[in-house]
Amino acid sequence: MIEAVGKRAEIEKRFPAGQRLDAGDAILAPGLINAHTHAPMALFRGIAGDMRLREWLERYIFPAEARNVSPDFVRWGTRLACLEMLLSGVTTYADMYYFEEVIAEATREAGMRGILGQTILGFPAPDAKTPEAALQRAELFLRRFDRDPLIVPAVAPHAVYTNSDSSLKAARVLANRYRKPLLIHLSETRRENDDLRAARNLTPAALLESLGVLSGRTLAAHGIWLDDADMRILARRGTGVAHCPSSNMMLASGIAPVRKLLAAKIAVGLGTDGPAGSNNDLDLFEEMDLAAKLQKISLNDPEALSAETAVELATIGGARALGLANEIGSLEPGKRADLITISLREPHAVPLFNVYSQLVYALKGSDVRDVMINGRLVVRDRRVLTLNAAEILAKARSYQQAIRKSLRF
Amino acid sequence: MIEAVGKRAEIEKRFPAGQRLDAGDAILAPGLINAHTHAPMALFRGIAGDMRLREWLERYIFPAEARNVSPDFVRWGTRLACLEMLLSGVTTYADMYYFEEVIAEATREAGMRGILGQTILGFPAPDAKTPEAALQRAELFLRRFDRDPLIVPAVAPHAVYTNSDSSLKAARVLANRYRKPLLIHLSETRRENDDLRAARNLTPAALLESLGVLSGRTLAAHGIWLDDADMRILARRGTGVAHCPSSNMMLASGIAPVRKLLAAKIAVGLGTDGPAGSNNDLDLFEEMDLAAKLQKISLNDPEALSAETAVELATIGGARALGLANEIGSLEPGKRADLITISLREPHAVPLFNVYSQLVYALKGSDVRDVMINGRLVVRDRRVLTLNAAEILAKARSYQQAIRKSLRF
Numbered sequence: 144m145i146e147a148v149g150k151r152a153e154i155e156k157r158f159p160a161g162q163r164l165d166a167g168d169a170i171l172a173p174g175l176i177n178a179h180t181h182a183p184m185a186l187f188r189g190i191a192g193d194m195r196l197r198e199w200l201e202r203y204i205f206p207a208e209a210r211n212v213s214p215d216f217v218r219w220g221t222r223l224a225c226l227e228m229l230l231s232g233v234t235t236y237a238d239m240y241y242f243e244e245v246i247a248e249a250t251r252e253a254g255m256r257g258i259l260g261q262t263i264l265g266f267p268a269p270d271a272k273t274p275e276a277a278l279q280r281a282e283l284f285l286r287r288f289d290r291d292p293l294i295v296p297a298v299a300p301h302a303v304y305t306n307s308d309s310s311l312k313a314a315r316v317l318a319n320r321y322r323k324p325l326l327i328h329l330s331e332t333r334r335e336n337d338d339l340r341a342a343r344n345l346t347p348a349a350l351l352e353s354l355g356v357l358s359g360r361t362l363a364a365h366g367i368w369l370d371d372a373d374m375r376i377l378a379r380r381g382t383g384v385a386h387c388p389s390s391n392m393m394l395a396s397g398i399a400p401v402r403k404l405l406a407a408k409i410a411v412g413l414g415t416d417g418p419a420g421s422n423n424d425l426d427l428f429e430e431m432d433l434a435a436k437l438q439k440i441s442l443n444d445p446e447a448l449s450a451e452t453a454v455e456l457a458t459i460g461g462a463r464a465l466g467l468a469n470e471i472g473s474l475e476p477g478k479r480a481d482l483i484t485i486s487l488r489e490p491h492a493v494p495l496f497n498v499y500s501q502l503v504y505a506l507k508g509s510d511v512r513d514v515m516i517n518g519r520l521v522v523r524d525r526r527v528l529t530l531n532a533a534e535i536l537a538k539a540r541s542y543q544q545a546i547r548k549s550l551r552f
Numbered sequence: 553m554i555e556a557v558g559k560r561a562e563i564e565k566r567f568p569a570g571q572r573l574d575a576g577d578a579i580l581a582p583g584l585i586n587a588h589t590h591a592p593m594a595l596f597r598g599i600a601g602d603m604r605l606r607e608w609l610e611r612y613i614f615p616a617e618a619r620n621v622s623p624d625f626v627r628w629g630t631r632l633a634c635l636e637m638l639l640s641g642v643t644t645y646a647d648m649y650y651f652e653e654v655i656a657e658a659t660r661e662a663g664m665r666g667i668l669g670q671t672i673l674g675f676p677a678p679d680a681k682t683p684e685a686a687l688q689r690a691e692l693f694l695r696r697f698d699r700d701p702l703i704v705p706a707v708a709p710h711a712v713y714t715n716s717d718s719s720l721k722a723a724r725v726l727a728n729r730y731r732k733p734l735l736i737h738l739s740e741t742r743r744e745n746d747d748l749r750a751a752r753n754l755t756p757a758a759l760l761e762s763l764g765v766l767s768g769r770t771l772a773a774h775g776i777w778l779d780d781a782d783m784r785i786l787a788r789r790g791t792g793v794a795h796c797p798s799s800n801m802m803l804a805s806g807i808a809p810v811r812k813l814l815a816a817k818i819a820v821g822l823g824t825d826g827p828a829g830s831n832n833d834l835d836l837f838e839e840m841d842l843a844a845k846l847q848k849i850s851l852n853d854p855e856a857l858s859a860e861t862a863v864e865l866a867t868i869g870g871a872r873a874l875g876l877a878n879e880i881g882s883l884e885p886g887k888r889a890d891l892i893t894i895s896l897r898e899p900h901a902v903p904l905f906n907v908y909s910q911l912v913y914a915l916k917g918s919d920v921r922d923v924m925i926n927g928r929l930v931v932r933d934r935r936v937l938t939l940n941a942a943e944i945l946a947k948a949r950s951y952q953q954a955i956r957k958s959l960r961f
Contacts, residue, residue: 188902189909193844193858227899392845393913395854423913424900429841435602436801436842437849445804449602490636491833493597493945494952500598504802504832509918536902543903 144518145478164520166484169512170498172454173473174234174481175427176461179326179364179385179414181240182250183212183220185227186542187419190550196332196394199420203550208241210549211542212269217242219538221249224418224425226530229255231426231508234481234516235461235471237362237385237414239299239326241270244284247294254521254529256481258362258465259288260299260326263314265306274310278317285321293517295323295467300356302328303347304335312354319359324466327351329363329384332396336368348373357382360466364414365390366404367397374400374407383410383464386456388433390416398441401434401456402448410468412461413453426508431457435503450499480518486510553927554891557883573929575893578921579907581863582882583643583890584836585870588735588773588794588823590649591659592621592629594636595951596828599959605741605803608829612959617650619958620951621678626651627658628947633827633834634662635939640835640917643890643925644870644880646771646794646823648708648735650679653693656703663930663938665890667771667874668697669708669735672723674715683719687726694730702926704732704876709765711737712756713744720765728768733875736760738772738793741805745777757782766791769875773823774799775813776806783809783816792819792873795865797842799825807850810843810865811857819877821870822862835917840866844912859908889927895919 147157154161184204191203217240228236235256238246243261250257261281263274271277281298288296300306300314318325330336330347339345348369351357357380366384369377377384386399404411413430415422431453438448462472471481487495491505514522521529556566563570593613600612626649637645644665647655652670659666670690672683680686690707697705709715709723727734739745739756748754757778760766766789775793778786786793795808813820822839824831840862847857871881880890896904900914923931930938 185899186903188900188905189914190905192854192906192909192913193848194854223899223902230899389845392849393854395848395852395856397852398849418900418914420909423909426900426916429838432838433842433845436798439602439804440801440807440846443804443806445601445603445802447804488945490594490632490639490941490945490948491597491827491835493632493948494595494955496597496599496952496956497601500601500829500832504601505598505827507835507916507918509916532899536897536899539899539902543905546903547905 145474145476145480147476148474164513166513168487169484170487170502171474172483172485172502173458174471174483174514174516175232175457176412176465176472177228177233177236177415177425177427178362178412178461178464179237179387179416180224180425181417182224182236182238182246183217183240184417184419185224185425186216186220186539187546189423190419190546192393192420192423196396197334199394204419207546207550208269211546212241214242214245216542217245218249219535219542221246222253222530222535223539225250225253225255226527226532226535227425229253229514229522229527230511230525231428232483232485232511232514233425233427234483234514237326237465239301241268244287247288247296251291251293252529254516254519256293256471256516258295258297258324260297263298263300263306263310265310274306278310278313282317285317285323289321297324297326299326302335303339303350308354311351311356315356315359324360324362325356326362327364329366330368330373331365333368346370346373348376352376362464365396365399367391367399369400374404374409377409378407383412383466385412385414385464386434387414387416387430388437389430390421392433392437394421398437401438402442410460410463411456412464413456427457428506428508431503450497450503453503454499480515482515483511484513486512554883554885554887554889556885573922575922577896578893579896579911580883581892581894581911582867583880583892583923583925584641584866585821585874585881586637586642586645586824586834586836587771587821587870587873588646588796588825589633589834590826591633591645591647591655592626592649593826593828594633594834595625595629595948596955598832599828599955601802601829601832605805606743608803613828616955616959617678620955621650623651623654625951626654628944628951630655630658631662631939631944632948634659634664635936635941635944636834638662638664638923638931638936639920639934640837641892641894641920641923642834642836643892643923646735646874648710650677653696656697656705660700660702661938663925663928665702665880665925667704667706667733669706672707672709672715672719674719683715687719687722691726694726694732698730706733706735708735711740711744712748712759717763720760721763724765724768733769733771734765735771736773738775739777739782740774742777755779755782757785761785761789771873774805774808776800776808778809783813783818786818787816792821792875794821794823794873795843796823796825797839797846799830801842801846803830807846810847811851819869819872820865821873822865836866837915837917840912859906859912862912863908889924891924892920893922895921
């Protein structure tokens with residue numbers, strides 16, 4: 144827990160016996176929060192790209208997953224993702240994938256905080272043949288990690304277009320029974336909205352509201368095509384949004400109305416999305432940079448989203464969207480000690496006139512030096528203390544061969 | 553010079569006595585080309601931002617320059633910029649600034665290749681009170697660096713809106729007399745186009761053409777608001793364009809029609825622009841990533857600009873735009889040995905399914921390991937051999953204090 148925040152002299156006086164982690168010439172910041180990803184997909188990094196979401200999912204990702212995703216794949220993929228996220232200053236991440244209990248084990252082992260959602264899909268998935276089976280898996284998962292200090296287990300119906308009304312409702316009922324969050328992709332593509340409008344004359348947000356799915360903590364990923372009425376629903380329900388600028392640009396999904404979402408008092412965090420063709424890395428520094436630049440260029444206004452706001456999105460904004468603002472997301476006494484130091488020793492770090500501008504537009508994930516999560520030092524001077532990097536990279540390279548063979552490309 | 557390109561066994565057989573630089577698990581690539589920047593502005597990194605070009609120039613940059621820019625400032629600013637560019641794989645850069653002969657000295661000392669343009673402005677600049685004085689400076693500069701192996705001296709009238717017709721014409725005459733390039737900002741903002749349309753019913757490109765300014769090697773920075781007729785002019789004249797996606801997004805200047813420029817057979821390179829509020833770093837890896845993503849999202853087409861094309865823009869595209877495609881920009885026998893290695897040892901580098909996708913969407917400037925320019929190793933295992941990094945960073949920090957004082961903020 145953070146006991147106090149203040150100037151060095153003051154802190155040294157109050158805690159004379161305190162252990163000192165000298166960060167040298169560095170910035171001390173709250174740990175970054177990756178509000179939307181699919182961690183194990185790190186093993187599919189860049190497997191296909193430069194194409195639209197549905198084609199990418201149906202032609203590459205779903206087949207690759209059907210042939211490769213196992214508990215072992217998920218374990219090593221999560222370790223690889225955690226290694227990458229820790230080295231770029233992410234201390235908490237929200238995930239939606241399969242075998243989520245394995246992801247939870249690997250995340251806990253890495254010493255990271257995770258809001259981890261077991262996926263519910265309307266068609267056979269690598270870990271469940273039916274949505275009913277997936278819901279059973281999810282319940283076991285919620286029970287097992289109910290009171291974990293680092294893991295918040297969650298239920299993750301993939302999207303409205305991949306789930307029936309009844310499995311969407313069942314997912315909410317289950318999440319509420321255990322007082323856990325529900326994670327879902329929402330209005331990511333124009334097609335998602337158009338299809339539902341044509342079939343049922345509803346927006347995805349309105350459908351969720353009509354089914355009672357938003358009656359509890361919900362994190363909606365993307366939210367690109369939300370309209371004003373949708374935003375009123377989300378604001379009223381306290382639903383958070385994970386903005387994923389890199390993924391949205393790369394898949395040409397659209398530009399989320401971030402300025403409007405913030406004006407509507409909706410909590411917005413930043414996510415990388417999965418690293419398999421919708422981003423290809425898990426770097427929140429890049430998402431901060433893109434979030435600011437994308438609002439500026441799309442709204443034709445260089446003041447549309449400032450560097451300071453971009454830092455907020457990556458920290459306290461993400462915490463609010465995840466319902467964890469009382470615990471993480473800022474350097475305040477009483478919050479969990481989720482901290483990072485960012486070195487100012489590289490040439491791109493000097494001179495420094497404005498710390499927010501530097502963080503968003505000049506500093507990199509590779510400048511992160513130390514990472515503390517829940518009071519435990521997990522990265523020291525760019526060495527991850529909780530994971531065996533050499534073993535993880537070797538395993539990733541061997542998965543590369545196996546995946547290549549499985550897809551014959 | 554590159555003698556041969558081929559598989560390891562073949563090369564070892566042909567050159568048994570060759571010295572070997574083992575890059576381990578790495579990609580060997582042509583050096584990146586930063587086709588537009590203002591290197592010494594590294595000392596103004598992030599001095600002001602989140603605002604529009606004219607306000608930023610007139611309220612912050614021009615006053616800061618008037619009070620601070622001296623030969624000493626330019627020397628240390630260039631050293632800082634070269635240090636940063638070398639460490640992120642840039643081997644050649646195009647520059648427009650003041651005291652360009654000092655920039656040339658510092659660039660040569662760093663072992664980098666530079667196409668360096670002495671600025672011509674219609675109002676008093678830090679190094680010349682009048683455009684006539686600037687043209688005189690430019691001529692001395694062209695003479696002095698006429699046959700340098702690394703430096704191509706150039707003439708750089710800032711833009712049509714900051715120069716008279718006569719100084720634009722004189723700049724071209726001077727450049728042609730020495731057979732050197734002319735660098736200029738062109739159609740960067742809608743206002744630049746609108747003002748000229750209102751005053752003279754011309755586009756900036758049409759004005760340059762009518763004045764004969766394009767009758768020789770020209771590199772136009774930005775080119776955001778070029779119309780179809782402008783593109784026909786540039787294509788006919790062989791004028792290159794430096795696309796600066798980061799700057800264009802940050803200043804909300806607009807989105808350059810890169811796909812159309814390429815379709816019109818115009819040579820397009822990538823530039824960072826200056827690091828003082830229109831970018832804040834000098835990282836071509838980020839420009840590759842943005843160039844691809846910005847065309848995709850703006851054209852609503854995930855195939856609008858592929859990873860492979862983004863790599864081309866940063867290498868051979870820049871070489872073509874600068875008129876140096878016979879010498880640099882690709883790994884081909886007979887070209888200069890401007891090479892970089894990019895390490896694949898970080899977690900975001902594995903697995904690897906597509907090398908272009910990895911370079912553009914996953915790898916970072918910080919992954920660059922070795923840099924060779926003109927056959928000389930200038931970076932080895934992330935240590936710059938030609939510059940004193942500690943001294944440069946110390947000097948940059950002391951300039952930070954002086955600049956802060958000069959602006960009283």
